[in-house]
Amino acid sequence: MQVTVSPAVIKGTVTANPSKSAMQRAVAAALLARGTSIIRNPGLSNDCLAALEVAENLGAKIKREADHFEITSNGVKPFYDEINCGESGLGIRMFTPIAALSDIAITIEGHGSLKTRPMNFFEEVLPQLGVKCVTNGGKLPLQIQGPLTPKNITIDGSLSSQFLTGLLMAYGAVADDATITVTDLKSKPYIALTLQLMEHFGVHVEEKNFETFYFRKKQAYKAVEYTVEGDWSGAAFLLVAAAVAGKAEVQHLNTASAQSDKAIIDALKKAGAGMLEGVFTVNIEKGGLNPFEFDATDCPDLFPPLVALAANCKGITTIKGVSRLAHKESDRGLTLQEEFGKMGIRIDLQGDIMLVHGGTGIKGAQVHSHNDHRIAMACAVAALTADGPVTIDNAEAINKSYPEFFDHLELIGGKVAVNV
Numbered sequence: 001m002q003v004t005v006s007p008a009v010i011k012g013t014v015t016a017n018p019s020k021s022a023m024q025r026a027v028a029a030a031l032l033a034r035g036t037s038i039i040r041n042p043g044l045s046n047d048c049l050a051a052l053e054v055a056e057n058l059g060a061k062i063k064r065e066a067d068h069f070e071i072t073s074n075g076v077k078p079f080y081d082e083i084n085c086g087e088s089g090l091g092i093r094m095f096t097p098i099a100a101l102s103d104i105a106i107t108i109e110g111h112g113s114l115k116t117r118p119m120n121f122f123e124e125v126l127p128q129l130g131v132k133c134v135t136n137g138g139k140l141p142l143q144i145q146g147p148l149t150p151k152n153i154t155i156d157g158s159l160s161s162q163f164l165t166g167l168l169m170a171y172g173a174v175a176d177d178a179t180i181t182v183t184d185l186k187s188k189p190y191i192a193l194t195l196q197l198m199e200h201f202g203v204h205v206e207e208k209n210f211e212t213f214y215f216r217k218k219q220a221y222k223a224v225e226y227t228v229e230g231d232w233s234g235a236a237f238l239l240v241a242a243a244v245a246g247k248a249e250v251q252h253l254n255t256a257s258a259q260s261d262k263a264i265i266d267a268l269k270k271a272g273a274g275m276l277e278g279v280f281t282v283n284i285e286k287g288g289l290n291p292f293e294f295d296a297t298d299c300p301d302l303f304p305p306l307v308a309l310a311a312n313c314k315g316i317t318t319i320k321g322v323s324r325l326a327h328k329e330s331d332r333g334l335t336l337q338e339e340f341g342k343m344g345i346r347i348d349l350q351g352d353i354m355l356v357h358g359g360t361g362i363k364g365a366q367v368h369s370h371n372d373h374r375i376a377m378a379c380a381v382a383a384l385t386a387d388g389p390v391t392i393d394n395a396e397a398i399n400k401s402y403p404e405f406f407d408h409l410e411l412i413g414g415k416v417a418v419n420v
């Protein structure tokens, strides 16, 4: 799909889409529980749909109602010997240890960008927990056979927090007096979200300094009701759109959320945007547009909207944490540099630092998403203040996390044309 976004003034009200990070975790917890869980405000992005399909293949019965999903489970009891996690990094890294709770040999597949993302972790860690694991040279497909037996274990958290999320979720179902110790953990708030979700489903973990996670006694996930929060990661694009091109109200955003990407608020304040935060609503309008310094090491998904913001701020914005971007849907440091370069914005990559030379004028151009949803959305936001239309090739990439994105952009005044 090719989409053209033209310069426009932003004005309007929009409701944030459901968080795929929260939804995928809730689906996993509902699978691990015994009984029927109700998931309200469910996400329907590709990553969420993949999680629902994996949960079904691992034994859950899923019923879709008008405004919620009912997930009935009796724990992990695989129906199939293969699961497919689509393109979701969280999906594969969370469901692999969960699938390993069963003693059935399972092949774990995915497609698109997931095929190139590193999975060596499993080969190194799962055998220590009694799980046979073979990867394809550190990539997909994975062949595993459990059952996973929790032990005191030390893991490296520097590549991704998602592996730890998977182990925590799986330990939650079976561990009795076992500790996971993690060194050099990145993306810590995502672990806070995991622990919050587990607590909601009745499983408590004793966490210290995000270094040790102790499971004191055997617990069981409980089937409960859960409402998926609005997504700060997707909303970040709408908030930046308003901050550079007008004003907007974004609803259904929990300003006390554990979501990592709530940190977009800090960056917007630094850049001088006018902001009014309610409990579940953010009002935002164009302000200063000053260059800013920001550390995105623990909220790497904010890089693309931050670059769209920085492109509009006159001067050099410094964003730390580029090394976290190499293994996302694309190598995001490089793809941002390449695609914003086409729009006349210079980006320098200096080790872990990104320098965005903003305020030099954004040019209309033809850009490519590299099959990366956040690159497509960042280019669309940059288009709002460009000197002409920006045409985005492979714009359907947005479906991975935010299928409603172009509709939402239009709702607040964006000029969007889908080219046939």
Ligand SMILES: O=C(O)C1=C[C@@H](OP(=O)(O)O)[C@@H](O)[C@H](O)C1
Pocket (backbone or CB within 6 Å): 020, 021, 022, 090, 159, 160, 161, 162, 165, 186, 187, 190, 300, 301, 324
């Ligand atoms: O747990 C999650 O929901 C996620 C964790 C982050 O990954 P890393 O821990 O690899 O940074 C983030 O980039 C990803 O989009 C979603």
Ligand SMILES: C=C(OP(=O)(O)O)C(=O)O
Pocket (backbone or CB within 6 Å): 087, 088, 089, 090, 091, 301, 328, 329, 374, 401
């Ligand atoms: C990196 C992302 O997701 P995941 O790692 O779950 O595929 C993302 O949504 O930007």
